[in-house]
Amino acid sequence: MDGILPHCPKPLEETLDLALAIRTEALTKAYKTRTRRVDVVHKLNLEVEEGEIFGFLGPNGAGKTTTIKMLLSIIYPTSGKAEVLGKEIGNIAIHRKLSYLPEKPYYYEHMTGKEILNFYARLFNLRGDDKDKKIDELLEYVNLANAAGKPISQYSKGMQQRIGLAQSLLNDPQLLFLDEPTAGLDPIAHVEIRDLILRMREQGKTVFISSHELSDVERICDRVAILNTGRVKVQGKLDDLLRGGRVEITAEGVPQDLREKINHDGVIISQHGDRLIIDAADTIPTADFIDAIRAAKGTIVSIIPRRKRLEDLFVETIQSKDDVDGSNG
Amino acid sequence: MNAIFAIAGTTLGEAIRRKVLLIIMMVGLTMLILTPAISSLSIRGQHDVLIQMVLGILKITSAILAVTLTVYLLPNEVERRTIYTILSKPVLRSQFLIGKYLGSVGALAIMLVMMTVVLLVAFAIQQSAWSVSQLMPIIQPAFLLLFQMALLAAVAMFFSTFSTPVINFFLTGLVFIFGTLMNPIFETYVTRESSGFMSIVARVAHYVIPNFGSLDISSGATQGGQVMRGGDLVYMTQGMIMALVYIGILLILSVLVFDNKEV
Ligand SMILES: Nc1ncnc2c1ncn2[C@@H]1O[C@H](COP(=O)(O)OP(=O)(O)OP(=O)(O)O)[C@@H](O)[C@H]1O
Ligand SMILES: [Mg+2]
Numbered sequence: 042m043d044g045i046l047p048h049c050p051k052p053l054e055e056t057l058d059l060a061l062a063i064r065t066e067a068l069t070k071a072y073k074t075r076t077r078r079v080d081v082v083h084k085l086n087l088e089v090e091e092g093e094i095f096g097f098l099g100p101n102g103a104g105k106t107t108t109i110k111m112l113l114s115i116i117y118p119t120s121g122k123a124e125v126l127g128k129e130i131g132n133i134a135i136h137r138k139l140s141y142l143p144e145k146p147y148y149y150e151h152m153t154g155k156e157i158l159n160f161y162a163r164l165f166n167l168r169g170d171d172k173d174k175k176i177d178e179l180l181e182y183v184n185l186a187n188a189a190g191k192p193i194s195q196y197s198k199g200m201q202q203r204i205g206l207a208q209s210l211l212n213d214p215q216l217l218f219l220d221e222p223t224a225g226l227d228p229i230a231h232v233e234i235r236d237l238i239l240r241m242r243e244q245g246k247t248v249f250i251s252s253h254e255l256s257d258v259e260r261i262c263d264r265v266a267i268l269n270t271g272r273v274k275v276q277g278k279l280d281d282l283l284r285g286g287r288v289e290i291t292a293e294g295v296p297q298d299l300r301e302k303i304n305h306d307g308v309i310i311s312q313h314g315d316r317l318i319i320d321a322a323d324t325i326p327t328a329d330f331i332d333a334i335r336a337a338k339g340t341i342v343s344i345i346p347r348r349k350r351l352e353d354l355f356v357e358t359i360q361s362k363d364d365v366d367g368s369n370g
Numbered sequence: 371m372n373a374i375f376a377i378a379g380t381t382l383g384e385a386i387r388r389k390v391l392l393i394i395m396m397v398g399l400t401m402l403i404l405t406p407a408i409s410s411l412s413i414r415g416q417h418d419v420l421i422q423m424v425l426g427i428l429k430i431t432s433a434i435l436a437v438t439l440t441v442y443l444l445p446n447e448v449e450r451r452t453i454y455t456i457l458s459k460p461v462l463r464s465q466f467l468i469g470k471y472l473g474s475v476g477a478l479a480i481m482l483v484m485m486t487v488v489l490l491v492a493f494a495i496q497q498s499a500w501s502v503s504q505l506m507p508i509i510q511p512a513f514l515l516l517f518q519m520a521l522l523a524a525v526a527m528f529f530s531t532f533s534t535p536v537i538n539f540f541l542t543g544l545v546f547i548f549g550t551l552m553n554p555i556f557e558t559y560v561t562r563e564s565s566g567f568m569s570i571v572a573r574v575a576h577y578v579i580p581n582f583g584s585l586d587i588s589s590g591a592t593q594g595g596q597v598m599r600g601g602d603l604v605y606m607t608q609g610m611i612m613a614l615v616y617i618g619i620l621l622i623l624s625v626l627v628f629d630n631k632e633v
Contacts, residue, residue, distance in 0.1 A: 115458070115632070136458060136460040149384060164376055164459040
């Protein structure tokens with residue numbers, strides 16, 4: 042059902058004034074194998090607003106890194122369009138206002154943390170006192186001032202990731218691309234990186250973050266897109282996507298016959314001594330259960346609305362077959 | 371400009387640090403030190419033969435250095451993914467490439483100077499020749515050798531924009547061998563008023579493959595039958611201009627290929 046009516050709400054020109062940090066239109070990257078052409082990224086339509094933390098999710102090989110590389114002109118799209126900070130990609134001038142932390146980044150390992158920052162600062166044409174001040178400031182910011190003189194080869198993974206964040210902040214970017222910034226880090230380092238990212242949003246930066254760490258994403262992202270085999274399956278505000286979850290009712294003194302009545306489809310009942318825990322999808326009329334329990338002289342201990350977890354949404358999305366990326370109309 | 375120098379600087383620093391290259395250099399140095407000793411043992415160990423031998427070793431060592439240095443220049447950047455952060459900065463691919471090239475030529479120059487100094491000292495001791503005019507037959511070819519090596523590095527750099535290191539080794543090696551040994555043969559076709567397929571091939575080869583021989587004072591000295599005059603500036607300048615033109619063309623071609631390359 043591809044492409045009878047291509048998903049194309051407005052021509053690019055008309056939407057320029059919209060505060061979008063990233064906008065892609067049917068962005069496609071194909072690789073040719075010996076026998077066939079594989080769309081690693083297929084007709085991707087993304088909209089990332091300015092000032093938000095956008096989570097770019099998907100299983101291994103979904104095409105996340107490929108997309109980021111296209112947006113940075115490290116590789117070139119096969120077809121489609123993309124705009125970053127209001128300019129079409131490929132314009133090197135926009136690189137002054139953005140930055141990139143690649144997945145599993147490596148640096149010239151013989152260099153010290155300070156030398157690395159000095160090197161990258163020069164690529165931005167920073168000079169003299171301005172440069173030195175900025176570098177010291179950032180080393181402080183990512184808590185590496187004490188290790189500034191050590192070669193990168195002696196840095197732990199967490200320290201390497203922090204120096205990576207520091208290099209990505211040298212130009213005070215409006216937009217950051219972080220590819221799996223917390224992969225392989227211990228819980229403490231996780232929290233540190235997460236806090237740094239949250240501080241970036243406070244400063245009004247847009248952060249585009251690709252990650253497998255769903256709990257991190259759930260905590261920090263405003264909106265997400267879930268990608269599978271190069272296609273967007275779900276895109277939207279995290280709050281909206283996770284709403285419509287479940288309700289958990291805990292009750293005591295519920296008679297046996299009532300229990301059987303409550304036992305609907307979509308309801309999970311568990312018994313802990315005299316305590317009954319009813320975990321129901323919120324589409325089920327739980328108010329009726331509560332009335333019935335009260336009428337039977339049972340006690341309602343608690344009613345907790347549960348948001349769907351991102352993990353549930355993720356698994357649901359990846360396992361479902363239908364295509365929601367709008368490329369079919 | 372700042373970006374180019376930053377990239378050149380780190381490239382130079384890394385090249386000097388690379389241990390493999392240091393080992394090759396050490397071997398080269400050892401050979402250089404040994405050569406005077408060996409030739410002094412031989413009966414015909416006279417001045418000119420000695421100069422030829424040490425220049426030959428200098429050339430081989432620096433050619434190996436030049437190729438091993440540049441062949442991995444771009445592939446390493448991609449493999450270690452250091453190129454991604456660099457290209458995400460406001461750095462043009464041409465700036466990246468030129469920075470890498472200048473850095474490696476800088477490193478080559480430093481290594482060449484170091485080797486030449488060792489050689490000069492060994493030579494001076496062995497021949498008890500300490501005046502500049504006595505050492506000039508080594509200093510001049512060594513200076514031209516730097517241009518040869520810069521040219522060779524540009525050849526390797528160009529090939530590395532589209533081939534793997536192993537293939538690059540062969541290609542660059544072929545160009546160097548053809549450019550050094552075969553070009554005089556091709557040249558005879560150009561001067562001769564002949565036509566036919568072979569002659570066209572030879573003409574094309576003559577113009578496409580840089581003539582490394584024209585940056586050789588030593589080969590001019592032996593093959594031409596007449597000894598190069600130390601002050602033959604015209605010959606040297608022509609060779610150097612030829613090298614710079616070829617380097618310029620090769621870098622432009624490299625940028626054109628690299629600009630469209632996915633890394
Ligand atoms: N140069 C290439 N040639 C052919 N296929 C490629 C090339 N680069 C990437 N791919 C394929 O594209 C697909 C997407 O890769 P990509 O790195 O974008 O995935 P990802 O979503 O970042 O995955 P991960 O979570 O593992 O990092 C993979 O199946 C990969 O094999
Ligand atoms: Mg990836």
